[in-house]
Amino acid sequence: MSAGKRFRDALKASQPLQIVGTINAYSAIMAKKIGHQAIYLSGGGVANASYGLPDLGITSLNDVIADVQRITSACDLPLMVDIDTGWGGAFNIAKTIQEMQKAGAAAVHMEDQVAQKRCGHRPNKEIVSTDEMVDRIKAAVDARTDPDFFIMARTDAFAQEGLEAAIERAKAYVAAGADGIFAEAVQTEEHYRAFAEALDVPILANITEFGKTELWNKKELGEWGVDMVLYPLSAFRAMNKAAEMVYQSILENGDQKAVIDSMQTRMDLYDYLGYHEYEQKLDALFAQGKNK
Numbered sequence: 001m002s003a004g005k006r007f008r009d010a011l012k013a014s015q016p017l018q019i020v021g022t023i024n025a026y027s028a029i030m031a032k033k034i035g036h037q038a039i040y041l042s043g044g045g046v047a048n049a050s051y052g053l054p055d056l057g058i059t060s061l062n063d064v065i066a067d068v069q070r071i072t073s074a075c076d077l078p079l080m081v082d083i084d085t086g087w088g089g090a091f092n093i094a095k096t097i098q099e100m101q102k103a104g105a106a107a108v109h110m111e112d113q114v115a116q117k118r119c120g121h122r123p124n125k126e127i128v129s130t131d132e133m134v135d136r137i138k139a140a141v142d143a144r145t146d147p148d149f150f151i152m153a154r155t156d157a158f159a160q161e162g163l164e165a166a167i168e169r170a171k172a173y174v175a176a177g178a179d180g181i182f183a184e185a186v187q188t189e190e191h192y193r194a195f196a197e198a199l200d201v202p203i204l205a206n207i208t209e210f211g212k213t214e215l216w217n218k219k220e221l222g223e224w225g226v227d228m229v230l231y232p233l234s235a236f237r238a239m240n241k242a243a244e245m246v247y248q249s250i251l252e253n254g255d256q257k258a259v260i261d262s263m264q265t266r267m268d269l270y271d272y273l274g275y276h277e278y279e280q281k282l283d284a285l286f287a288q289g290k291n292k
């Protein structure tokens, strides 16, 4: 079953579907074993974690695809990937879609910001015309070879143009072939309900921390018509805070005793990886060699 099909099945099975950010392959393995049904690779996350850069459109297809491949090699949960603006004109966007499918992604979201994009929850975003975004979507949809590969349009228009205009754009994006709408940085029940009532495709709510949106619960979002709830960098932020504490403690105390209780144990690390099965396999192979 294709990754896209698995994503669509998960979406049907859980309303709303929670999609958790997994910054790397190990996080994806953890999310799966904990019981999540869908995972996400954040564009901001790739820029921050893999390249030490801000989320300002500096990374591109090759940078993101490397992380996609690492995650899909290690974990078979359907992966949604942030492809920013699609990284170029029609043929670049087509290449992005083809490479994402080849790398095992299940879904992507592409936005209507200008190429010099900003994080969706920051001020001074600029967006392209509706016609230009419609062309981006047509190029993406035309390049899809797996009909189940999920192509979502993200609109950043709410901040500049308001609710009605953002919904009009979303309607045009759906007419151009978008499978779902990511209404970025909208804030209230009224906003989510308005998107859900105006559109007959799945709606995504980005419940990112320290941004413009409250930390709504999936239950209330579901009641308002939201189909997918995204937590792009929640685990990454927690990892960073933990790492900061550990680096400080080692420097200040000369050892890590004060922070050992906040660490994942070696055994837990290994359990997620199936380390012991690998080791047993190795032992069996060596034993075979020795018996010859």
Ligand code: PYR
Residues within 6 Å of the ligand: 042, 043, 044, 045, 055, 082, 120, 206, 232, 233
């Ligand atoms: C990001 O995490 O980069 C998004 O665009 C949601």
